[in-house]
């Protein structure tokens with residue numbers, strides 16, 4: 001078949017331990033560096049949303065092409081070297097069998113669990129792309145102060161509806177945002193839409209209108225439960241404590257606000273919509289069958305002979 005679909009447990013005959021090994025590695029890494037779980041979750045968005053879940057995100061720059069990782073939209077992304085740790089563990093057991101694209105998605109799934117989120121059964125069988133998609137990345141990934149209309153439209157393009165978008169942005173219930181992405185809300189004057197109780201904290205964390213690019217200055221996305229993927233994000237944004245403009249808009253826009261309120265009230269509803277949307281995102285336009293390849297190392301396309 002030309003375009004086989006993703007299936008549950010694709011590796012059951014070729015590498016039955018694959019999902020178990022990935023889960024174990026995600027747990028071990030999480031013990032040492034809690035923020036790896038944030039990265040695995042964010043990776044699903046940045047890889048899958050730009051045309052395809054093909055691990056193009058993980059490729060290093062070459063002489064001919066800029067990596068996706070090095071674009072401004074990928075600002076702050078981290079822990080890529082630990083994806084190689086997971087890949088190496090899988091390769092030791094089953095060399096050349098499991099794609100980086102599947103490892104990226106499954107580590108994201110297991111990262112969500114580490115953060116207290118739902119367990120989401122996901123299909124596998126993705127293969128790895130051979131080229132960076134940095135050139136078209138901005139056509140897909142919204143900017144942090146994009147309008148809600150653009151955001152909703154871009155997600156609709158891959159089949160994710162409004163409650164799905166609201167749920168996915170709940171990922172900003174964990175992790176951090178660097179001051180470079182926030183200073184426009186603080187200087188030259190403070191955005192009057194920001195909760196005045198939240199402003200001193202933000203000013204303390206981001207004291208310079210032009211942050212020193214080398215200083216690691218950031219604000220935690222959710223001051224209440226920064227390490228937990230929960231519905232506290234929705235309470236924050238309803239309380240005008242959303243850091244990015246997109247977060248704030250989500251609680252203001254009449255199309256999204258009803259879902260924000262519903263998710264603020266019900267963690268169950270948030271998790272249900274989140275699981276549904278992650279599933280759609282993770283199945284966006286994968287390479288299957290004979291397309292692409294199984295990379296040996298996640299940061300490099302294989303050498304062709």
Ligand code: HEM
Pocket residue numbers: 035038039041042044045075076077078142143144145151168169171172174175176177178179181244246
């Ligand atoms: C309109 C859509 C979105 C925009 C504009 C956006 C933008 C951003 C920005 C600017 C940051 C801060 C990066 C930094 O300064 O270090 C961030 C962090 C993060 N985003 Fe998003 N995001 C969006 C949707 C998503 C989605 C759909 C997910 C997951 C499925 C996600 C997961 C995360 C996570 C986990 C972090 C924290 C990363 C860390 O602490 O290392 N985001 N996002």
Ligand SMILES: [Ca+2]
Pocket residue numbers: 046047048049050051052053054055056057133
């Ligand atoms: Ca990709």
Ligand SMILES: [Ca+2]
Pocket residue numbers: 173174222224225226227228229230231232233
């Ligand atoms: Ca939280």
